[in-house]
Amino acid sequence: MKKDDVFQDSFEVNEAVYQGFLNTFNDHNPLHTNPDFAEKKGFPHVVMHGNILNGFLSYFIGEGLPTKDVMIISQAISFHNPFYLNDKIAFTAKIKDVTASVGVYNFKYRFTNEANKLIAKGTIQIKLLA
Amino acid sequence: MKKDDVFQDSFEVNEAVYQGFLNTFNDHNPLHTNPDFAEKKGFPHVVMHGNILNGFLSYFIGEGLPTKDVMIISQAISFHNPFYLNDKIAFTAKIKDVTASVGVYNFKYRFTNEANKLIAKGTIQIKLLA
Numbered sequence: 001m002k003k004d005d006v007f008q009d010s011f012e013v014n015e016a017v018y019q020g021f022l023n024t025f026n027d028h029n030p031l032h033t034n035p036d037f038a039e040k041k042g043f044p045h046v047v048m049h050g051n052i053l054n055g056f057l058s059y060f061i062g063e064g065l066p067t068k069d070v071m072i073i074s075q076a077i078s079f080h081n082p083f084y085l086n087d088k089i090a091f092t093a094k095i096k097d098v099t100a101s102v103g104v105y106n107f108k109y110r111f112t113n114e115a116n117k118l119i120a121k122g123t124i125q126i127k128l129l130a
Numbered sequence: 131m132k133k134d135d136v137f138q139d140s141f142e143v144n145e146a147v148y149q150g151f152l153n154t155f156n157d158h159n160p161l162h163t164n165p166d167f168a169e170k171k172g173f174p175h176v177v178m179h180g181n182i183l184n185g186f187l188s189y190f191i192g193e194g195l196p197t198k199d200v201m202i203i204s205q206a207i208s209f210h211n212p213f214y215l216n217d218k219i220a221f222t223a224k225i226k227d228v229t230a231s232v233g234v235y236n237f238k239y240r241f242t243n244e245a246n247k248l249i250a251k252g253t254i255q256i257k258l259l260a
Contacts, residue, residue, distance in 0.1 A: 017154055024150030025185035029192030031201065031259070041199070041259045050202050051181075051188040055155035058181040062159030069171070071161065072180050074208035079201075129161070129171045 001066060001105060007093045009064055011056045013048050018085055021052050047082040053111055053120050056091060060109075061126055069129040073104070077122035081113070088114050093124075103128030131196060131235060137223045139194055141186045143178050148215055151182050177212040183241055183250050186221060190239075191256055199259040203234070207252035211243070218244050223254075233258030 011017075022028065030037035031047050038046045054077065061072055083089060093109035105128075110121040141147075152158065160167035161177050168176045184207065191202055213219060223239035235258075240251040 020150060020154030021185070021188075024147055024154060025189050027185075027188040027192035029198055029200070031198075032192065047201075049188050049192075051184045054181045054184040055151070055157075058151075058157040058179050059155050062157035062162065062179075068160055070159070071177075072209060074206070076204070076206035078204035 001095060001098070003095050003098050005095045007060070007064060007091075009056075009060060009091045011059075011089045011091060013052060013083060013085060013087045013089060015085065017052060017055075018048060021049055021055065025049075025051075027051075043082060045084045048084060048087070050077070050079045050120065053077065053089070056089070056111075057109070057124060060091065060093065061124065067128065070126045071129055073125040073127050075122065075124040077120050079120045080118045083111075083113055083119050089119060090114075096123075103130075131225060131228070133225050133228050135225045137190070137194060137221075139186075139190060139221045141189075141219045141221060143182060143213060143215060143217045143219060145215065147182060147185075148178060151179055151185065155179075155181075157181075173212060175214045178214060178217070180207070180209045180250065183207060183219070186219070186241075187239070187254060190221065190223065191254065197258065200256045201259055203255040203257050205252065205254040207250050209250045210248045213241075213243055213249050219249060220244075226253075233260075 090112045093107045096106045096108050098105050105126050107124045111119040220242045223237045226236045226238050228235050235256050237254045241249040
């Protein structure tokens, strides 16, 4: 892994992901579960939990890199547009800088929907495990 | 909700949460699933996924505030110590500032384990839904 390396993946926010997140974390806020509430707030459907994207980030770091010897140090995300059940989300990450002496890598990443609209973006810092 | 308000909760990282996260997001990195690997890397047990804490944050924002009319704008987390299966994690959040004109609230939060060790801390920004 080196500076400017780019990684791409895609994720589907299907029923299994939505129900899995709901059942694991019990966030039944009406924005995420009540279509009438979501509509009153100006959304066409219930809005998926933003933190589903953080689960996808876990998968990317844990399974999507050339090495498995990694641990997340910190991460940040900002949410720009809502996403909905059955959306297919494209993910792109790029290594912004590397501190080889301590095995620390800084990525920036973005999630976009099928209309190429920005859903969320952020940064993630990982460390190689010795 | 006003500046300096404090919220507290606790979460158990039990088998249902661990398996729910694994099955939802498929991050089977050996640090999280292979006790021998975790031990070789210097940990007493498999390390739980840091992003489980982001699921707990979703629950806090979605279900733990005095209002349900909220949406997350951004969040950040830094991981300070690993946590393990069956750990009981205490959560504290405090409102750092409020921009009432736009309904934006900034929280800082921390997760600690039963030994009062810092597991993770960060910030989260939410907006009230009109």
